[in-house]
Amino acid sequence: MRWFILRRLSLMPFVLLGMTFITFVVSQLIPIDPAAAYLGGRGAVHTDEAEQNILNALNARWGWDRPILERYWIYLTNLTKGDLGEASNTLRPVTTDLAKVVPPTIELVLAAMLAALAIGIPLGVFAASRKGRFWDEGFKVVSTLAISVPVFWLAIVGFTIFYGRLGWAAGPGQLDIFTRAPPAVTRMVVLDSIIARRWDALWDALHHLAYPALLLGTVIGFYFARVVRSEMVEALESDYVRTARGKGLKRSLVLYRHGLRNAIIPMITLSGLAFGSLLTSVIVIEHVVGWPGLGEYAFRAATRLDLNGIAGVVMVISLAYVMVNLAVDLLYTVADPRVREGMGT
Amino acid sequence: MKSPAADPAGAADTSGAPAAPLLSVRDLSVTFHAHAEVRAVNGISYDLGAGEHVGLVGESGSGKSAGALALVRLVPDYAEIEGQVMLDGVDLARLTERELRDVRGRRVGIVYQDPFSSLNPVLTIEKQLTEVVRRHSRVRAGKARAEAARLLESVGVPNAAERISDYPHQYSGGMRQRAVIAMAVSPRPALLIADEPTTALDVTVQAQILELLQDLTSEHGTTMLLITHDLAVVAGITRRVMVMYAGRIVEASSTEDVFTRPAHPYTVALHRSLPRIDERRERLMTIEGQPPDPSRPIAGCPFAPRCSARIDRCTMEDPPLMTVPTARRAAAEGWDRRMIREQDGGALFPGPAAPQLTACWNPPPPAEGSPDE
Numbered sequence: 001m002r003w004f005i006l007r008r009l010s011l012m013p014f015v016l017l018g019m020t021f022i023t024f025v026v027s028q029l030i031p032i033d034p035a036a037a038y039l040g041g042r043g044a045v046h047t048d049e050a051e052q053n054i055l056n057a058l059n060a061r062w063g064w065d066r067p068i069l070e071r072y073w074i075y076l077t078n079l080t081k082g083d084l085g086e087a088s089n090t091l092r093p094v095t096t097d098l099a100k101v102v103p104p105t106i107e108l109v110l111a112a113m114l115a116a117l118a119i120g121i122p123l124g125v126f127a128a129s130r131k132g133r134f135w136d137e138g139f140k141v142v143s144t145l146a147i148s149v150p151v152f153w154l155a156i157v158g159f160t161i162f163y164g165r166l167g168w169a170a171g172p173g174q175l176d177i178f179t180r181a182p183p184a185v186t187r188m189v190v191l192d193s194i195i196a197r198r199w200d201a202l203w204d205a206l207h208h209l210a211y212p213a214l215l216l217g218t219v220i221g222f223y224f225a226r227v228v229r230s231e232m233v234e235a236l237e238s239d240y241v242r243t244a245r246g247k248g249l250k251r252s253l254v255l256y257r258h259g260l261r262n263a264i265i266p267m268i269t270l271s272g273l274a275f276g277s278l279l280t281s282v283i284v285i286e287h288v289v290g291w292p293g294l295g296e297y298a299f300r301a302a303t304r305l306d307l308n309g310i311a312g313v314v315m316v317i318s319l320a321y322v323m324v325n326l327a328v329d330l331l332y333t334v335a336d337p338r339v340r341e342g343m344g345t
Numbered sequence: 346m347k348s349p350a351a352d353p354a355g356a357a358d359t360s361g362a363p364a365a366p367l368l369s370v371r372d373l374s375v376t377f378h379a380h381a382e383v384r385a386v387n388g389i390s391y392d393l394g395a396g397e398h399v400g401l402v403g404e405s406g407s408g409k410s411a412g413a414l415a416l417v418r419l420v421p422d423y424a425e426i427e428g429q430v431m432l433d434g435v436d437l438a439r440l441t442e443r444e445l446r447d448v449r450g451r452r453v454g455i456v457y458q459d460p461f462s463s464l465n466p467v468l469t470i471e472k473q474l475t476e477v478v479r480r481h482s483r484v485r486a487g488k489a490r491a492e493a494a495r496l497l498e499s500v501g502v503p504n505a506a507e508r509i510s511d512y513p514h515q516y517s518g519g520m521r522q523r524a525v526i527a528m529a530v531s532p533r534p535a536l537l538i539a540d541e542p543t544t545a546l547d548v549t550v551q552a553q554i555l556e557l558l559q560d561l562t563s564e565h566g567t568t569m570l571l572i573t574h575d576l577a578v579v580a581g582i583t584r585r586v587m588v589m590y591a592g593r594i595v596e597a598s599s600t601e602d603v604f605t606r607p608a609h610p611y612t613v614a615l616h617r618s619l620p621r622i623d624e625r626r627e628r629l630m631t632i633e634g635q636p637p638d639p640s641r642p643i644a645g646c647p648f649a650p651r652c653s654a655r656i657d658r659c660t661m662e663d664p665p666l667m668t669v670p671t672a673r674r675a676a677a678e679g680w681d682r683r684m685i686r687e688q689d690g691g692a693l694f695p696g697p698a699a700p701q702l703t704a705c706w707n708p709p710p711p712a713e714g715s716p717d718e
Contacts, residue, residue: 131422237421239462246419246457247477247528248450257476261467337467337512 004333008326015322020079023314024072027307034064037305038088084315085308089300094312097297102316103187104174105286105293108216109278111209115217116224116274121267123221124228125260131233139229146222151215151281155288158215169211170204172290179204212285219281220274227270231263238262265335272328279317365434366392366696367568368416368536373428374592375408375415381640386412387592388428392696393536396566398559400579400600402615403589406636409572410458412589413538417449418442432536451481454529454567456558458541460521464513470497470524471509474531481532496527500557519550523557530561537562537569543578555582576615580604587695588612591637591647594666597695597702606711608669608703610654646705658706666693666702676706 035058039051059065063074078085084094127139162169174189175181182189182196190209193202235241236259244258283295290296294313301309333340375386386408393399403409415426416437430437437448449455457463465473474493478484484492498505500523513521522542529537539558543551559582562569571583579586579600586603588596588611596609607613617630634651637643646652649659658676667675671688674680686692695702 239457239459240465242419243455243457243463243525243528244465246417246449246455248446248448248480249476250446250480253476257468258465262465265467335467337469338514 005330008329012322012326016319019318019322020076020315021072023311023318024075025068027311027314028068028071030305030307032305034062034305034307035059037307038062084312087301087306087309087312089304089306089309094308097309098294098312098316100187101292101294101297104189104291105282105295107188107190108209108212108286108291108293109275109282111213112216112220112278112282113271113275115213116220116278117271119217119221120224121228121260121264123225124263125232125255127225127229128232128236128259128263129255131236136229139225143222143226146219147226149219151219152284152288154219155212155215155285159211159288162211170208174205174208174292175201176204176208212289212291216278216281216285220278223274224267224270228260228263228267231266232259235259235263265332268328268331268335272324275324276321279320367395367397367433368393368570369429369431370416371429371431371694373412373415373430374426375411375420376425376427377411377421378423378425383640385424385592385639386415389589389592389594390692390694391587391594391597392694392699393568393570394697395535396568397585397697398562398569398571398583400583400586401570401572401589402574402576402579402586402603404574404636406639407589408592408639409574409589410540412592413540413570413572414455416538417453417455418445419449419455450477450534451532452535454532454534454537456522456526456529456537456539456542459545460518460525461545463525464521466513469510469512470516474509474524474528477528477531492531493527496531497524500524500527500530500561501553502527517550518546519554522546522550522554526554526557526561530565530567533565533567535568537567538572539569540572541574542571544574551578558582576603576619585695585697588615591643592639593647593704594695595648595704597666597699599701602701608672608701608708609648609705610652610707610709611648613709614651654705654707654709656707662706664704664706666695666704668693668700669703669708672703672705672708 033055035055038058039054063071066074075085082095084098086092087094087097090097123139127136130136159169163171170176179201180198182192182198182201185192185195189205190202193199193205236255240262241254241258244254249258279295282293283298285291286293286295287299294316297309298313300306301313369392371390372388373386373390374384374388377383377385385406389408389412401409401413411420411424414420415424416430416432418426418437420426426438428438432448432452435448437445440448464470471490471493474496475486475489478489478492478496479486482489482492494506494509497509502508502520502523508516508520513524516524522545526542537558542558543554546554555578558569558571561567569583571579573579576586583600586596586598586600587594588603588609590611596603596607596612598608602608603612604616607616611632614630614632618632632651637647637650643663645658645660645662646655646664649655652659656676664672665682665685667685668689671680671685674688675685680688693699693702
């Protein structure tokens with residue numbers, strides 16, 4: 001078990017190195033003139049000599065005229081010093097920007113994941129325990145709809161209804177403009193409010209978090225529920241569930257301890273995979289509800305052709321993937337004793 | 346052999362056997378409503394006396410497992426159960442699911458066919474044992490764990506105190522089956538259903554498991570219904586055997602009779618398909634043909650198409666269970682069901698005191714050297 005973790009951790013640097021190479025090369029392959037983009041243009045024909053001089057100066061300053069491998073090397077050496085370059089869309093170091101935009105996204109993603117699990121697992125168990133009957137059939141229809149409708153559309157329509165018409169959801173952003181923000185410690189407003197014991201801010205932060213988290217959580221929750229349902233149906237028809245029933249155990253014990261405990265194992269992998277679709281959905285949702293997070297930042301960096309910004313975002317997302325995958329493997333060993341055994345301590 | 350006319354339903358021959366049977370099954374049918382309607386069990390009736398060990402023999406698909414698990418409604422949702430299942434005067438078929446939960450485990454213990462799939466892979470043996478102890482005796486967690494360890498030791502798992510915290514995959518097949526048996530006998534059930542308990546095990550382990558079942562049930566006076574497709578399994582353990590074919594009981598006899606003078610052509614055929622060491626045969630005999638398709642109604646005896654002793658009546662009328670002499674005369678003299686009933690003295694069900702019964706219009710002649718009637 002310990003060897004397994006060590007082995008996985010020792011592979012991490014190589015994974016990260018490969019990751020930086022791919023993100024760097026891909027961002028350099030975008031067919032634009034970085035110097036022109038820096039100035040706000042798109043690389044049109046420059047006849048003006050003064051402008052040309054500026055471009056040349058920029059190229060010399062940032063090394064954009066050097067060969068790609070050399071630039072990659074510079075990028076790597078800067079990276080080891082914690083320098084991801086300057087974001088042309090904010091004119092600040094990318095690391096400074098990321099430190100600001102990553103925590104709100106983590107907050108949103110975690111809240112959405114919790115909501116997805118809280119919605120998906122009970123719903124899946126419920127549908128499975130009523131297999132083929134009214135509620136199960138209804139579940140199939142609704143869940144098919146929920147996972148087929150595009151998130152960006154749902155996010156806009158939902159926001160129009162719940163914020164615009166009904167006024168249930170809070171407005172854009174993490175806090176109301178009249179709420180004094182708690183001092184930034186973690187930069188996750190919910191946590192910061194708790195740390196500062198600012199209960200008014202906590203309430204307001206939760207209210208703002210509710211709509212995007214519940215929307216994402218519902219969509220992914222239905223996706224989870226479909227898998228939980230099919231795994232549960234299989235588990236409930238298994239011999240060990242029959243044994244549990246044959247012991248005279250209560251229905252809830254049979255369902256949750258014997259059925260769900262087995263059906264949940266594939267959910268770990270699935271949560272890891274769902275994490276990917278969650279990140280892409282987050283970019284859209286953040287834009288809709290004005291959440292000052294990584295998605296919103298990525299959107300701005302992309303539309304302003306900010307290569308360093310984009311590379312920084314991709315780096316963070318890739319890093320998150322690597323960590324989530326590691327977590328998935330570790331959770332597996334906790335959930336399934338047979339895997340634990342196979343680890344060979 | 347008792348004279349059937351003088352012994353209606355074996356009422357006079359109950360010496361040793363208790364007055365009321367522990368389990369009384371009447372017209373039990375199990376129908377699976379799957380793609381096609383499959384009638385797995387077709388109106389079987391029998392009695393089990395308290396403390397009796399009875400074998401239920403038949404090939405796969407004969408309905409023996411479905412019929413036994415249907416006693417406590419441990420069948421899939423799409424199975425429909427009809428008939429009466431009286432356990433100690435209570436009709437289990439009429440209980441609600443909630444009431445039945447108190448019967449399962451506590452009054453009726455079950456040992457399943459495949460110990461590899463019938464234990465939960467993600468829970469320790471201790472957890473799975475303790476939960477049944479706690480369910481039926483309401484003791485504290487600590488005491489239940491001690492009881493679980495004692496149980497595991499009593500079924501012969503070596504190093505039980507340590508091995509109890511293992512997961513099922515760390516056990517061998519025989520040890521798993523021992524753990525399943527420990528769970529089944531823990532609340533001291535009145536009836537133990539052993540559904541092919543040795544089929545999935547190595548031959549060397551089979552005998553040990555059978556011996557264990559034998560010891561545990563004898564010790565507590567537990568009634569055991571031992572289901573198997575293997576005649577040899579019931580030989581040393583049960584006093585009586587019921588043979589099932591195509592969802593019906595086709596023969597019910599004492600174990601000795603089943604071996605020395607089988608009363609149904611199907612039983613005879615089963616014997617011929619057993620390998621024997623005292624007769625050199627080039628190859629084992631098989632039973633020609635296939636069991637009937639249970640999704641179609643059968644006219645006449647379900648074994649008739651495969652039967653070498655078939656007479657005209659077999660393909661027209663399904664024979665009821667009757668005593669052997671009655672069966673012989675019924676075919677010869679053209680008795681109808683009413684006359685058969687009168688001759689055998691009312692309804693006849695396989696039970697502790699019932700004589701040898703067969704559902705055949707042309708039962709095989711007794712083997713040489715054994716007196717009949």
